[in-house]
Amino acid sequence: MRKILLITGSRGEYGYIRPIxxxxxxxxxxxxxxxxVTNLHLLPDFGYSxxxxxxxxxxxxxxxxxxxxxxxxxxxxxxxxxxxxxxxxSLARLRPDIVLLAGDRGEQMMTAIAAAHMNIPAAHIxxxxxxxxxxxxxxxxxxxxxxxxxxSSEDAAQRLRKMGEQEFRIHLTGAxxxxxxxxxxxAKPEEIAGLFQLDLKKPIILFIxxxxxxxSDHAVTQVQETLEAVCSFGHQTVAIFPNNDAGxxxxxxxxxxxxxxxxxxERNVPRHIFAGLMxxxxxLVGNSSSGLIEAPCFKLPAVNVGDRQRxxxxxxxxxxxxxxxxxxxSAVETALSSHFQQKVKQTCTNPYFGDGRVxxxxxxxxxxxxxxxxxxxxxxxx
Amino acid sequence: MEKNLEPFIxxxxxxxxxxxxxxxxxxxxxxxxxxxxKVVGTVSDGDIRRAMLKEVLPMAPVEExxxxxxxxxxxxxxxxxxxxxxxxxxxxxxxxxxxxELVDVALAYEPFA
Numbered sequence: 001m002r003k004i005l006l007i008t009g010s011r012g013e014y015g016y017i018r019p020i021x022x023x024x025x026x027x028x029x030x031x032x033x034x035x036x037v038t039n040l041h042l043l044p045d046f047g048y049s050x051x052x053x054x055x056x057x058x059x060x061x062x063x064x065x066x067x068x069x070x071x072x073x074x075x076x077x078x079x080x081x082x083x084x085x086x087x088x089x090s091l092a093r094l095r096p097d098i099v100l101l102a103g104d105r106g107e108q109m110m111t112a113i114a115a116a117h118m119n120i121p122a123a124h125i126x127x128x129x130x131x132x133x134x135x136x137x138x139x140x141x142x143x144x145x146x147x148x149x150x151x152s153s154e155d156a157a158q159r160l161r162k163m164g165e166q167e168f169r170i171h172l173t174g175a176x177x178x179x180x181x182x183x184x185x186x187a188k189p190e191e192i193a194g195l196f197q198l199d200l201k202k203p204i205i206l207f208i209x210x211x212x213x214x215x216s217d218h219a220v221t222q223v224q225e226t227l228e229a230v231c232s233f234g235h236q237t238v239a240i241f242p243n244n245d246a247g248x249x250x251x252x253x254x255x256x257x258x259x260x261x262x263x264x265x266e267r268n269v270p271r272h273i274f275a276g277l278m279x280x281x282x283x284l285v286g287n288s289s290s291g292l293i294e295a296p297c298f299k300l301p302a303v304n305v306g307d308r309q310r311x312x313x314x315x316x317x318x319x320x321x322x323x324x325x326x327x328x329x330s331a332v333e334t335a336l337s338s339h340f341q342q343k344v345k346q347t348c349t350n351p352y353f354g355d356g357r358v359x360x361x362x363x364x365x366x367x368x369x370x371x372x373x374x375x376x377x378x379x380x381x382x
Numbered sequence: 383m384e385k386n387l388e389p390f391i392x393x394x395x396x397x398x399x400x401x402x403x404x405x406x407x408x409x410x411x412x413x414x415x416x417x418x419x420k421v422v423g424t425v426s427d428g429d430i431r432r433a434m435l436k437e438v439l440p441m442a443p444v445e446e447x448x449x450x451x452x453x454x455x456x457x458x459x460x461x462x463x464x465x466x467x468x469x470x471x472x473x474x475x476x477x478x479x480x481x482x483e484l485v486d487v488a489l490a491y492e493p494f495a
Contacts, residue, residue, distance in 0.1 A: 044433065044442070045446040051436075252445075253394075256394070256423070257418065257422055261454070264450075264451050
C-alpha cells in the first residue's frame with residue numbers, strides 16, 4: 001500500500017488535487033492518501049475553505065496554521081518559515097511514500113524542500129510552466145527539488161528538459177483541474193442564478209484581482225482602475241476576494257467600500273460553484289490564472305489586467321491590458337461584443353492539455369513508479 | 383423621538399464581541415458595519431453563531447464574518463422602508479445615499495420595545 005500526501009493551501013490548489021483524490025480512491029488496494037491543509041484554507045477571513053474539503057469527506061491528516069498577520073512582504077516570507085518547520089514534523093510523523101505538490105506557491109516549495117531533505121519523493125503537478133513574478137520563480141525552484149514532474153503542456157515539458165531534468169522524471173499528463181470541467185462536474189446555471197441572485201438573460205461580469213507581490217504598494221490604485229472600469233457598465237457583477245498575498249487587505253477594504261449595489265462580493269466560493277459561475281459569466285476581468293487555464297473550457301472571454309500572468313501561455317479568449325481604466329473598459333466592451341463572443345465560441349482552444357483523464361494518468365504514475373535510489377538521487381543533465 | 387443610531391452601528395475594525403454587546407442593546411438581532419461612514423456589511427446573530435462554530439474568537443474583527451452582500455435601500459419614505467422590511471423579512475435595513483453612506487437605520491419594530 002502506497003501512501004500519498006497531498007498539500008493544499010488555497011482554493012486554486014484544491015482544484016488540482018480534488019480529482020486526483022477521487023481517482024486515488026478508485027485504487028483502494030494499492031493507494032492510500034491524506035491531505036495536509038494550510039494557509040488560506042484555515043483563515044475565516046478567506047472563507048475557511050477547509051470546509052469544502054471536509055464536505056467532500058476527504059481525509060485531512062494535518063491542519064497547519066501558517067499565515068502571520070499583516071500580509072506584508074515580510075510576513076509572507078516569515079509565514080513560509082513557520083510552515084517549513086511545521087511541515088517537517090508532519091512528514092516525519094506521517095512518512096508518506098510520495099508527496100504530491102501542485103502549482104507555484106510558497107507552501108508547496110517549502111514542502112518540496114522538506115521532502116528532498118528527508119528522502120521522500122516529491123511529485124509536482126503543473127511543473128515547468130512560465131508564470132509571472134515570485135510565483136513563477138517558486139514553480140521552477142520546486143522543479144529543482146521535485147523527483148517527478150507532471151507538466152500540462154509540451155512547452156512546459158520542453159522547459160523542464162532544458163532545465164536539466166532527466167527524461168524519466170517528466171510525464172506529460174495535462175492539467176488535472178480541467179478534468180471536472182471537461183466532464184461537466186459543476187453547478188448548474190439555475191443553481192448559480194439562485195445563489196448569487198443573477199438574471200441569466202443579462203450580461204454577467206466575474207471579477208477577481210489579486211495583489212501582485214512585487215507591486216503590493218500599488219495594489220489599491222491597480223484595483224481601482226479595474227473596479228471603475230467594471231462598474232461603468234452597470235452590469236451584474238460577482239467579485240471574489242483576492243488571496244492573502246501582500247496588498248490583499250487594502251484591496252478587500254477598497255472593494256467593500258467602493259463597490260456599487262449591483263456588485264456582489266464573495267470571500268470564497270467552492271470550486272464547483274466557481275466553475276458554474278464561469279459557465280454563466282460573459283466575461284472574466286482581473287488577473288486570475290483561471291482566465292487563462294479554466295476559462296477556455298467555457299469559451300469565456302477574459303480581460304487580463306497587468307503583469308501577474310506575464311509569460312504564461314494563453315488562448316485567444318484573453319485580452320491583455322495594462323492598469324488603465326480606459327483600456328480596461330474598452331477591452332471589456334470588446335469582450336462583451338457579440339463579434340468577440342462568437343469568435344471565442346468558434347475558435348478558442350485550450351493551450352493547457354485536459355481531456356478529462358489527466359488525474360487518471362497522474363495516479364497511474366504514482367502507483368507504478370519505482371521508489372529507489374535512482375528516483376531519489378537527482379542529477380542535472382545539462 | 384430622535385432615534386439613537388449608536389447601538390445599531392459598528393466599525394469594520396470593531397470586534398465580534400462589540401457587535402454582540404450592541405446587538406444585546408439594540409434588540410434587533412443585527413448591527414450595521416460601516417467603514418469611514420460607508421455601509422460595508424451587516425452582522426447578525428446567525429453570522430456570529432456560525433463564526434463561533436468555526437471557532438472564530440470573539441476578539442476577531444467583524445470584518446471577518448460580516449455579510450458582505452447585505453440589503454440596503456436609498457428609499458427615505460418610512461412606509462416604503464417598512465414594506466421592504468416585511469417583504470425581505472429582516473429586522474433592520476441600512477438607509478444609504480447613492481454613495482453608500484449611512485444616513486439612517488430603518489427598523490422592523492420599535493427600538494426598545
